[in-house]
Amino acid sequence: MSLEDKLGLLTYKSDTQAHIHIVSPKPCIEICKDKPCTTACPADVYRWEGDKIIVSYENCIECGACRMVCPFDNIACHWPRGGFGVKYRFG
Amino acid sequence: MADEKVNCIVVGAGPAGVSAAITMARAGLSVVVLERGEYPGAKNVQGAILYTQMLHEIIPNFWKDPKAAIERPVTEQRLWVMSDDSAIQLGFKSDRWLKEPHNCYTIVRVPFDQWYAKKAEEAGATLVCGMTVSDVIRANGRIVGVKTHDGEQLLADCVIAADGVNSMVAQMAGLRKELRSDEVALGVKEILAMPREKIEDRFCLERGEGATNEMLGKVTQGMLGYAFLYTNKETLSLGIGCKLSDFQRTRVKPYELLEALKNHPIVRRLIAGSSSLEYSAHLIPEGGYHSMPPLYADGILIAGDAAQMINPTHREGSNLAMTAGKLAGETVIEAKRRGDFSARTLSLFRKKLEATYIIKDLEDHKDVEEKVQKIPELISVYPDLLCEAAYEYFTVDGLPKRDHQRRIIARIRRQRGMFQLLKDAFRLRKVI
Incomplete structure (x- = not known):
């Protein structure tokens, strides 16, 4: 079962406002070799494309891991506004 | 809501927050519970096993409530030590666990949290869902309320x-920093649909009984953690959690780890014929005693996952959260009686916690992870070694038993050494 299939099982109330921001593009491009956000995120929110990080915040399942794995404290991941984001049915 | 002031604002409608709210509302305090999900449980994930005693102390005989969202009382616990194609199984089954009050239940968190939050409302607390706290409000150096995402101010x-492992509120209040990746585990999980009878046949259960399975060894791909498979009424909960810093180090993708688990020959047979209903992920605070923040300050208390109240070696967390929530509630009741919500009065919370199993267990288990990590062979060598030894021991192939035994001993010598084995056992004697 692919991640797309797994995420496809979920219900989200999508916000047009992103709740995740890369603080500065510089550390990702210039210093960060391992890019742990691209492997540790359970929803593949962070994808490296060409020379920049694509953040698919609408797939986020709100675990909070990205903030802790970023070696440069470069991910500002807040909660979506109240009521928005993932809506687990089982949890 | 703007200029109203209540006795207590509880942030988070999980086990800790709801337990606190019930306790305070019953004593006549005005309580508002703020939940960021559209409904209680919308953001919550747990394995999940709920131990009975702690909830019984808040909702006596809750299992008799026909609406109580509990799944199956657990009568059997199994532990599997797994290599790539084999497993050693240790188990305990007892009819004594069928007697009320049961030791524990499997639960599914979303329906459970909805049921439990309703109990807080019935007790008189006000539950507001879909509300994210954006900051705390301070006056004269103490916390006096919160700001919500829509700009409202609520005073208390x-x-x-009680806002969980990521506790933004404790961070905003300056009581805690962001957790490090070696202080948390990342768990991923799927809920798998399976008919009631099939679950009971497959796990050797009589009607309504439940079983738990925890799995160690190769399934974690060299990371510190374990997998679990729990039986609910008509679903299975299958998940795996490992240290987040290990995910970082190994670059194993969490959902690929879960897929590999589902395809492990032992697990594959247990879940065959099921279909996936939901995928979820959550952090588990595992820093334990050493990572516990100060539990109180002027005008604020922290309880549950937000305060690292988890005993991972015994898969306990929601029960600690309930006890802590109840004690936090009692502390606020006492503070109101004294008319003093300063840190001095609120320090009573810490004293109350110290008198319970919570602080004692966390203290006793404070170095477990460190001890286990000092012996990486526990994950990399022992599971295979044990499975190979069992294979050798149980295989009948015409060789005399003594030759099989010699082979087992030779293998231990080669892979770890007898002296080292005894040393490892000695070092781990206090882990459980």
Whole structure:
């Protein structure tokens, strides 16, 4: 079962406002070799494309891991506004 | 809501927050519970096993409530030590666990949290869902309320931060920093649909009984953690959690780890014929005693996951959260009686916790992870070694038993050494 299939099982109330921001593009491009956000995120929110990080915040399942794995404290991941984001049915 | 002031604002409608709210509302305090999900449980994930005693102390005989969202009382616990194609199984089954009060139940968190939050409302607390706290409000150096994402201000004598492992409220209040990746585990999980009878046949259960399975060894791909498979009424909960810093180090993708688990020959047979209903992920605070923040300050208390109240070696967390929530509630009741919500009065919370199993267990288990990590062979060598030894021991192939035994001993010598084995056992004697 692919991640797309797994995420496809979920219900989200999508916000047009992103709740995740890369603080500065510089550390990702210039210093960060391992890019742990691209492997540790359970929803593949962070994808490296060409020379920049694509953040698919609408797939986020709100675990909070990205903030802790970023070696440069470069991910500002807040909660979506109240009521928005993932809506687990089982949890 | 703007200019109203309540006795207590509880942030988070999980086990800790709801337990606190029930306790305070019953004593006549005005309580508002703020939940960021559209409904209680919308953001919550747990394995999940709920131990009975702690909830019984808050909702006596809750299992007799026909609406109580509990799944199956657990009568059997199994532990599997797994290599790539084999497993050693240890188990305990007892009819004594069928007697009320049961030791524990499997639960599914979303329906459970909805049921439990309703109990807080019935007790008189106000539940507001879809509300994210954006900051705390301070006056004269103490916390006096919270700001919500829509710009409203809500004032209270006291705030209880029960907003889970990421506790933004405790961070905003300056009581805690961001956790490090070696202080948390990342768990991924799927809920698998399976008919009631099939579950009971497959796990050797009589009607309504439940079983738990925890799995160690190769399934974690060299990371510190374990997998679990729990039986609910008509679903299975299958998940795996490992240290987040290990995910970082190994670059194993969490959902690929879960897929590999589902395809392990032992697990594959247990879940065959099921279909996936939901995928979820959550952090588990595992820093334990050493990572516990100060539990109180002027006008604020922290309880549950927000305060690292988890005993991972015994898969306990929601029960600690309930006890802590109840004690936080009692502390606020006492503070109101004294008319003093300063840190001095609220320090009573810590004293109350110290008198329970919570602080004692966390203290006793404070170095477990460190001890286990000092012996990486526990994950990399022992599971295979044990499975190979069992294979050798149980295989009948015409060789005399003594030759099989010699082979087992030779293998231990080669892979770890007899002296080292005894040393490892000695070092781990206090882990459980």
